[in-house]
């Protein structure tokens with residue numbers, strides 16, 4: 001549950017309601033009465049994560065004024081929302097948004113399926129590609145040659161092997177952010193890095209402001225760590241951050257931590273512009289919030305001529321407000337389990353000290369392999385292969401979706417590994433459930449929402465191409481037909497999420 005949200009003011013709610021796209025009424029359908037349209041609008045804002053759960057709504061009179069409707073209309077809309085479980089009210093205290101009990105929310109992360117468990121299932125659950133060979137083999141061979149001097153030590157490097165720390169520091173310096181090896185810690189994947197940072201700064205009960213939607217497994221990691229999550233809706237159409245909202249949350253909730261993905265956000269693929277990056281750092285510095293910037297996807301820019309903004313840490317090179325997380329998982333191969341943190345030396349020292357009672361360190365051989373790649377130029381060639389593959393997969397997926405499911409909406413991102421798809425009013429949870437039965441595994445939208453938002457979405461990764469992409473989408477279309485007609489014999493959860 002989100003445990004802090006600010007009130008949504010009347011003007012703000014009116015603006016959000018007015019920004020909703022009007023859904024075309026079907027032939028012969030009558031316009032719903034005003035109170036119903038208002039209730040549906042609020043419900044959609046909650047389900048799409050644009051108004052968080054547990055947000056206090058304006059008093060009836062204020063909203064009536066802001067929307068230029070009668071107070072009776074607002075009262076009837078609130079009454080309908082209460083009856084449907086989307087609003088809770090206490091006499092004299094006000095009304096708060098809610099999601100109905102029994103909403104089919106998978107409050108879990110994404111568990112990778114072992115390849116041998118897949119059978120004929122097409123797995124679109126995981127946004128990760130196979131190793132770009134021959135680079136994995138070459139890197140491991142290169143690492144073996146470097147190994148003997150390390151083999152003569154005890155092998156514990158809680159901050160990482162010095163050679164890799166040095167190489168990573170030089171890469172930041174080459175990107176225009178002067179960095180010393182003391183500012184780098186090598187971790188076991190980006191997840192290891194985020195886990196360590198959350199434990200250092202965000203003890204149980206600490207607030208963490210997060211983009212909404214956000215990567216499901218980071219969301220789950222933070223839940224497990226006992227954080228109080230404050231979701232911050234992305235801008236309209238998932239085009240970057242809503243800076244007014246971020247400023248408000250940082251000022252009023254003063255969270256200890258914030259977590260963002262500025263480069264090819266997972267799941268939406270958004271690339272946040274440089275102005276917003278600077279503004280977020282300024283606002284976080286004023287609020288005393290440490291921002292975790294996850295750059296896991298940053299090298300996966302897929303289109304020619306794309307202008308790349310400077311990294312967020314360029315606006316806090318000292319690394320005391322911005323703690324950057326990197327990873328070899330998406331740019332190279334997730335099986336490496338190599339990630340890293342860039343931060344101020346004192347932050348790194350604290351993270352390293354805490355590691356003695358966490359995982360102690362990251363395997364030396366894999367660190368040497370990544371270092372071999374980065375220092376021989378193999379990395380650039382491997383990443384180039386990776387980009388070509390992701391681009392081809394993206395284009396195949398997009399073409400198949402447009403052909404088979406023309407009512408599903410999405411923006412084609414310029415990078416990253418995921419497409420965030422609005423499923424034409426069908427329940428994403430239902431699609432996931434039925435999809436698995438017809439041979440395609442997809443994660444439903446609510447996995448990426450803090451509180452049951454995004455029921456009308458699924459996330460599709462760029463992991464298959466050609467005939468497999470066509471078959472995956474054909475199976476999704478079959479699942480959609482079953483959900484639409486109610487012929488799937490599933491549970492009695494609602495199959496559509498909007499009236």
Ligand SMILES: Cc1ncc(COP(=O)(O)O)c(C=O)c1O
Pocket residue numbers: 127188189190191192215218261266294296297326327328329334337338339
């Ligand atoms: C934004 C983001 N962060 C972190 C991860 C996990 O990274 P790693 O494999 O390095 O732990 C992923 C994987 O999908 C991701 O998309």
